[in-house]
Amino acid sequence: MSEILSVHDMTQCFGGLNALKGVSMHVDQGEIVGVIGPNGAGKTTLFNCITGMYRPTKGSVRMVGTDITGWRPYQITAYGFGRTFQNVRLFSRMSVLDNVIVGMHISTRLSFSQMIVVGKMRRTMDDAVHKAEEILKIFGLYENRYEMATSLPYGDQRKVEIARALALEPKLLLLDEPAAGMNEIETEELMNTVYALRERGNTILLIEHDMKFVMNICDRLYVLNDGALIAEGSPGEVRTNPVVIEAYLGKEA
Numbered sequence: 001m002s003e004i005l006s007v008h009d010m011t012q013c014f015g016g017l018n019a020l021k022g023v024s025m026h027v028d029q030g031e032i033v034g035v036i037g038p039n040g041a042g043k044t045t046l047f048n049c050i051t052g053m054y055r056p057t058k059g060s061v062r063m064v065g066t067d068i069t070g071w072r073p074y075q076i077t078a079y080g081f082g083r084t085f086q087n088v089r090l091f092s093r094m095s096v097l098d099n100v101i102v103g104m105h106i107s108t109r110l111s112f113s114q115m116i117v118v119g120k121m122r123r124t125m126d127d128a129v130h131k132a133e134e135i136l137k138i139f140g141l142y143e144n145r146y147e148m149a150t151s152l153p154y155g156d157q158r159k160v161e162i163a164r165a166l167a168l169e170p171k172l173l174l175l176d177e178p179a180a181g182m183n184e185i186e187t188e189e190l191m192n193t194v195y196a197l198r199e200r201g202n203t204i205l206l207i208e209h210d211m212k213f214v215m216n217i218c219d220r221l222y223v224l225n226d227g228a229l230i231a232e233g234s235p236g237e238v239r240t241n242p243v244v245i246e247a248y249l250g251k252e253a
């Protein structure tokens, strides 16, 4: 299987605090990989180092064979990482459709500000509209495409965010706590959507606290604790790993 992401010996220090301690991991084409761990374990820091938000103190990131360590976030996005954040970040005065179209500014080679204008002139943007609509169908939001994004229920707003990240057709989609704040039905729907993305050939790396979600959806898991990787493996292997139970799962129960 071809490798999409490879992180080697990633270390991130904030003053005297070692938020990441020599973390190595990889994600292969078509996989759904989860990063789990207690609060403060270093999950978001890992994402921020991978996506160029932080320059790691030590270590490297390779994407499809290219060393992208130290690249700027926009360069990394353009090269093929799509990302969502822990909190919803939608454009409040734009429709669902326009929010997704704005996500395409890189793939359509237009600037971000041009895309905002283009968002208002969507009838002239047949290709972008068609593609955004196709993506919204995957998320079950096609019927809602002309509604204001922020008027949707919370679970749907999170889906619009993922749809927007997907509009770039990223080589890797990074989801930061996609199920956070969702009720059980919304989480179930999100699970089905992520399955559909896998069927579509997308490769996904996600951080998530919802164990049911993670255990159901992920092919492999990495477990962080206090900045260090303490386990990796299939959900079944991780669930029964005594080190993980002691450090994390035991506390969750």
Ligand SMILES: Nc1ncnc2c1ncn2[C@@H]1O[C@H](COP(=O)(O)OP(=O)(O)OP(=O)(O)O)[C@@H](O)[C@H]1O
Residues within 6 Å of the ligand: 014, 017, 019, 037, 038, 039, 040, 041, 042, 043, 044, 045, 046
């Ligand atoms: N920019 C920063 N400056 C200083 N310390 C930071 C910074 N970002 C994170 N930290 C610290 O690094 C550690 C890891 O934080 P991080 O947010 O990566 O954990 P997490 O596993 O994502 O936690 P959570 O599940 O609560 O989101 C924490 O002790 C945090 O306080």
